[in-house]
Amino acid sequence: MADDDLAQIRAARLAQLKQQQGGAGAGEAGGDDEGQRRKQESEARSSMLNQILEPEAADRLGRIRMVKESRATDVENRLIMLARSGQLRQKVTEDQLKDMLASLSEHEKQTGHSVESVKVVRRGGWDDDDLDDLLNES
Template sequence: MDDAELEKIRKARLEQLKAQGGAGGGGGGSGGGKGAPEQRQQQEDEARKAMLNQILEPEAADRLGRIRMVKETRSTEVENRLIMLAQSGQLRQKVTEEQLKELLTAVADNKEEEKIVVSRRKGWGLDDDDDDLFADL
């Protein structure tokens, strides 16, 4: 049953990519340059939402929605990771809220490891011992 759901997702994504290829070629000659990218982005967003609805249990989807309101970049990272796991076939069942919490913790830990700490030395000026050297000048 889970494999069938993943197959549906893959087919939907393939159809979406085909539609984008066809719409992009036909829309370019009609002068609708602005509408096509916006429409493509909207289609991609809808496909992401559909895929996430199939991947996540309702409680996990609600939590991710609340996170999106506070920290959109964090939720986008988690969504991308979930979609990647689903496309690679590593998800065997829908993601629960507890599993989503673990994934959020892993993403947060990753961010903390990437931080660069700069420690500056205090007192780059002359030391008290150096005052004696310049007393004769």
């Protein structure tokens, strides 16, 4: 990625941070301010993704979003994090995006669950049979 691209990404992030600080200091004036803030964040996010993705990769990510929005959001968050930390040296190609998706899928297979899943573990100790015994004693 060229220095001017990084400068644009940093400027977009700085504008986003300034917007967040301004909104937090003013308090919640109404739903319209919240909607406007979300719109600006979405625009900043889209701008950053346009700077770090080649058109083919952006198109693929859009198709993924139509099928599974949470997966696309996870990939976008990872890409933005990599760009902000300076780990992306050039625009991400479609093949690199495919590799990232494959590694996410492999990670889910290894762990046995997807990012969205929740495992419920119940504690032992209190059993319905114990309650029956207490009620039958009287």
